[in-house]
Amino acid sequence: MKLTIAGQDRAADLGPEIHAAANALVTAGTVSSRYAPTDSALVLGGARTEAEYLRELIRLVRLRSAISFAAPTPPHRNPLRRLAGALRAAVWNRLRYDHDHTVNQLNVQLKLLADTIEFQQQHFENILKSGPTNPVTDARTPPPGAST
Amino acid sequence: MSGGTARVDQLVAGFALGDAISHEALLLRDVLRGLGYASDIVAPRARIAAAATADCVPLESWRPQAPNPVIAHYSTASEITDALLAHRGRKALVYHNVTPAEFFDGYDDRIAAELRRGRAELAKVMRAADAVWADSQYNAAEIQSLCAIPVRVFPLPFAPAVVDVAPDPAVAARFSRSMTNILFVGRMVPNKCVEDLLHAFAWYNRGINPxxxxxxxxxxxxxxxxxTMLRMLARDWDLTTVCFEEFASPSGLSAYYSAADLFxxxxxHEGFCLPLVEAMHKQVPVLARATGGMPEALSGAGVLFDEMAPPELAALMQRVLDDAPLRATVLAAQRQRMVQILGRDLREEVGALVRELIT
Structure with a gap:
């Protein structure tokens, strides 16, 4: 660890305290991604070309093409707000049918959109593999000398 | 008129408001004009932002006159390289560093190729220059081996007027002090490694301060x-209090700095990093990775770190935010640093460099 505060090297005296505080955070295990490391957005940083990036992006979007139904837990510091939060959650559980119905439709739309992007990308890759096409008719350009 | 020369133009690879190199070119232009030189900023037409056309002459219509010197700002390959090499007058190069292309691989193949070409052409451009100025010791050390002449350090100038404007009330209202505000200012580009900041913030927000x-x-x-990757990452970690604010006007920028508890x-990879100076000027404690030109920008102020895991950086953020004596020490050192920065006589420095270039 390197740590310089206002020009003074503080790695030796403040470093262990920072390290201990960080260890306490890790032990509490408070940060987790919704996805495995192989499916994290960070894998996009490993792409070497734009084409590779696009393939990975489409794969990741496919995994993320839905809105979670699970209700989040808002952070509350004091007991009164915690109680208010619990009341709100109780009311929400009685009223959420309409919301879930809408979100379900939205999720289907998002899935279809992700599918469309993936199919379009596959289509373009197939075109690139099999040679140029006529941009108007989408028909293959015949090789030179071929009879039409 | 100084030195008997009528005109000193500047060449830049691109010109946009809010960009650090464009900002320096504007400051230099004003100083040069104040010294009695005619001076314009020149950039390829396609790379002049629509909002900035009044301050920049298209390279395609630029007609340089042989005895007049030019100052070229170098940060990547562009059409200005050929214009500079073809110029028959004296040439000064301001080296802002070339971002390693590997950062852009996969994110933008065209920019990655330009950066590789920018590195490859560097030696040729350096040899053609009559003077080389670097905006930090870090940048100077990197290129000295390519130059037969000594590289002069000319730190990136800071104009407080840019952030000393009334804060945008709409921005100020959105970011009231009811929450702890952690700020980063800079283009969202891969060498800035904003994902590391997101990761540390995830630990801070979840484990320390929701x-x-x-x-x-x-x-x-x-x-x-x-x-796109950054936004997806914020979603992966379910970080609902990450605000992607995009480009800010001067009044917006002033509001962000005013609302910030920590920068x-x-x-x-940074050649210098002007936002660190802006944050210090606005009395915001600064934490920065001890790499590139950032230690020089802080120069004994702020907090420098490296080799820290995200939870450790989160713990350090908490320490600087909550430990009042430590925060006071950091802010006092930053005030001292700002006295140095604001005490620069830019007119004298630029005048001396240009006189040296001409003679």
Missing amino acids: RSRLILVGSNRTAPRYY VSTSR
């Missing part, structure tokens, strides 16, 4: 694929 916000201010147009940069 009533905290991360405010990311900077253009996303240079590397939109990188920006953090996890960038891994």
Whole structure:
């Protein structure tokens, strides 16, 4: 660890305290991604070309093409707000049918959109593999000398 | 008129408001004009931002006159390289560093190729220059081996007027002090490693202070694929208080700095990093990775770190935010640093460099 505060090297005296505080955070295990490391957005940083990036992006979007139904837990510091939060959650559980119905439709739309992007990308890759096409008719350009 | 020369123009690879190199070119132009030189900023037409055309002459219509010197700002390959090499007058090069192309691989193949070409052409450009100025010791050390002449250090100038404007009330209202505001200002590009900051913020927000916000201010147009990755990452960690604010006007920028409790940069490649200076000027404690030109920008002020895991950086952020004596020490050192920065006589420095270039 390197740590310089206002020009003074503080790695030796403040470093262990920072390290201990960080260890306490890790032990509490408070940060987790919704996805495995192989499916994290960070894998996009490993792409070497734009084409590779696009393939990975489409794969990741496919995994993320839905809105979670699970209700989040808002952070509350004091007991009164915690109680208010619990009341709100109780009311929400009685009223959420309409919301879930809408979100379900939205999720289907998002899935279809992700599918469309993936199919379009596959289509373009197939075109690139099999040679140029006529941009108007989408028909293959015949090789030179071929009879039409 | 100084030195008997009528005109000193500047060449830049691109020109846009809010960009650090464009900002320096504007300051230099005003100083040069104040010294009695005619001076314009020149950039390829396609790379002049629409909002900045009044301050920049298209390269395609630029007609240089042989005895007049030019100052070229170098940060990547562009059409200005050929114009500079063809110029028959004296040439000064301001080296702003070339970002390693590997950062852009996958995010933008065209920019990555330009940066590789920028590195490859560097030696040729350096040899053609009559004077080489670098905006930090870090940049000077990197290129000295390519130059037969000594590289002069001319630190990136800072104009307080840019952030000393009335804060945008709309921005100020959105980011009131009811939450802890952690700020980063800079273009959203891969070498800034904003993902490291997001990761540290995730630990801070979840484990230490749920009533905290991360405010990311900077253009996303240079590397939109990188920006997409950042937004996806914030969603993966379910970080609902990360605010992607994009490009800010001067009044917006002033409001962001006024609302900030802490400025953090996890960038891994910087030639100098002007936002650190802006944050110090606005009395915001600064945490920055000890890499590139950032230690020089802080120069004994702020907090420098490296080799820290995200939870450790989160713990350090908490320490600087909550430990009042430590925070006071950091702010006092930053005030001292700002006295140095604001005490620079830019007119004298530029005048001496230009006289040296001409003779």
